[in-house]
Amino acid sequence: MLRVGRGDGDACRLLVERHLGRVVAFAARVLGSPSDAEDVAQEVFARVWTSAGGWQPSARFTTWLHRVALNLCLDRLARRRESALDEAPEPVDPCPTPARRLEEAEVTRVVGREIAALPERQRIALALCHYQGLRNDEAAEIMEITIEALESLLARARRTLRARLQPLAPELLGA
Amino acid sequence: MAPAEMTLERLRRLLDAYGARPRSWPEVERDAARELIARSPAARALCDAAAALDALLERVPAPEPSPVLVGRILATAPRPTVLPFPGRSGRSRRRLVAAVGLAAAATLAIWLMRRPETDRTLEPAALAELGDYETPTDALLAATDPDTVEVVPAVGCDDPDVACDEPDASESGPAAIRQPVQKEIHA
Numbered sequence: 001m002l003r004v005g006r007g008d009g010d011a012c013r014l015l016v017e018r019h020l021g022r023v024v025a026f027a028a029r030v031l032g033s034p035s036d037a038e039d040v041a042q043e044v045f046a047r048v049w050t051s052a053g054g055w056q057p058s059a060r061f062t063t064w065l066h067r068v069a070l071n072l073c074l075d076r077l078a079r080r081r082e083s084a085l086d087e088a089p090e091p092v093d094p095c096p097t098p099a100r101r102l103e104e105a106e107v108t109r110v111v112g113r114e115i116a117a118l119p120e121r122q123r124i125a126l127a128l129c130h131y132q133g134l135r136n137d138e139a140a141e142i143m144e145i146t147i148e149a150l151e152s153l154l155a156r157a158r159r160t161l162r163a164r165l166q167p168l169a170p171e172l173l174g175a
Numbered sequence: 176m177a178p179a180e181m182t183l184e185r186l187r188r189l190l191d192a193y194g195a196r197p198r199s200w201p202e203v204e205r206d207a208a209r210e211l212i213a214r215s216p217a218a219r220a221l222c223d224a225a226a227a228l229d230a231l232l233e234r235v236p237a238p239e240p241s242p243v244l245v246g247r248i249l250a251t252a253p254r255p256t257v258l259p260f261p262g263r264s265g266r267s268r269r270r271l272v273a274a275v276g277l278a279a280a281a282t283l284a285i286w287l288m289r290r291p292e293t294d295r296t297l298e299p300a301a302l303a304e305l306g307d308y309e310t311p312t313d314a315l316l317a318a319t320d321p322d323t324v325e326v327v328p329a330v331g332c333d334d335p336d337v338a339c340d341e342p343d344a345s346e347s348g349p350a351a352i353r354q355p356v357q358k359e360i361h362a
Contacts, residue, residue, distance in 0.1 A: 007255030016248055024244075025237030034238040041240065045248045052253060112235045130194060130232060136201055155191040162228055 001061065005053035016045065019062075022132060023069050029127040030073040032116040040072045066132065067142045070124065077120060114164050122157035125150055181207035186218055195226035 003011035023044050027037035047068050115123060121143070128139040129150070140150045186208055193199040200208055212218045 004253060007253040009252065009255075012249060012252035016245060020240050020245065020248065021237075024240045028238050037238065038241065038244045041244065042248055046251060049251060049253050107231070108234045108236075111231050115232070115235060126232075129192075129199060130229075131237070133198075136193075151188070151192040154193065155188065158191055158194070158225075158228060161232075165228075165231060 001048075001052050001055035004049070005055060012049075015048065019065060020045070023065065026066065026069055026127055026132055027073055029115065029131055030070070030124055031076060036076060040069060040076065043072050044069050060138075062134070063138050063141060066128065066134065066138075070142055073124075110168060111161075111165065114161055118157055118160060122153050122160070125153035126157045129154055181211045183211070183215065183217060183221075186211055187221055190221050190225040194229045194232075195222050196229060 001015075004015055020041060023041045024034075024037050027040040027044075028034050031037055031040070044065065048065070115126065118126070124143060125139065128134050128142060129136065134142070136147050136150055140147045143150065145153075181204065185204075189200055189204060189208055193201075197205055197209060212222050
């Protein structure tokens with residue numbers, strides 16, 4: 001980061017190579033939109049460039065990066081709710097037909113849809129811990145909650161997903 | 176703080192929150208959870224159910240960043256700043272210039288002080304070559320007494336501007352040299 005602050009082009013490229021994919025993936029899972037995720041990623045790195053000069057080596061970069069990305073995502077989600085052109089995902093049928101079985105190709109689409117339909121904080125907790133692979137203390141710090149609260153969000157998210165996906169893909173989820 | 180012993184209920188909460196991947200579990204509980212799963216069929220069943228949901232979640236791929244995005248981000252990256260002189264501030268640069276000037280002046284002064292003086296005295300050998308006075312030329316070179324002006328080189332006494340004495344017929348000729356008046360030469 002110190003090299004980035006001095007305008008080292010190689011350091012900037014290396015930082016982008018290492019972290020851009022994770023930032024885009026995280027933002028996409030939180031926002032449910034790849035294009036919005038790229039916009040957020042560009043804003044995240046704009047903050048990285050301006051912060052590099054005064055970077056404190058004691059800070060953990062990935063934690064800081066995810067915190068910045070999350071804040072930008074939350075801003076966008078708040079604007080969506082306020083906007084008249086809100087593009088929230090379609091409400092999911094709370095009682096899917098038990099007899100219907102998902103074709104293999106639909107599994108990905110349905111699982112993605114169910115994740116996007118989770119409450120915001122459950123979706124964020126799942127994205128940070130399961131997909132981004134952060135430790136529970138890191139995820140709790142990013143969300144500014146306790147580890148117990150984080151575990152509660154995660155447990156509720158997984159129970160909701162299991163409940164909604166079990167009827168659609170019982171052979172995949174087991175009994 | 177790690178629990179004293181991993182129970183089935185604690186394992187259930189662990190799997191509910193973090194899934195079946197041990198790397199997702201809190202580090203302090205990892206070994207104890209593994210041990211329980213290894214010895215308890217009920218624990219293994221819970222773990223298998225959590226693993227099935229994990230597999231479904233892994234089916235949802237993450238989008239890759241577009242190449243255009245990479246270019247847009249790098250276009251706004253910081254650029255290196257170029258300084259004309261080493262040093263971090265204008266004050267340091269002025270000090271450096273002053274120091275270089277002083278060093279150059281000191282070097283010049285030392286060189287001037289040590290430059291050897293030109294010896295303006297004649298070597299003794301040069302003096303010895305002058306020898307005694309033998310010709311009117313010697314007298315001209317040595318004497319400054321105005322009385323010696325009577326000794327003049329003969330440039331041709333036919334020239335009226337020279338104001339020579341009337342030439343002696345026996346000594347006529349343009350290059351004739353008149354005998355000098357015998358005067359006491361003062362050194």
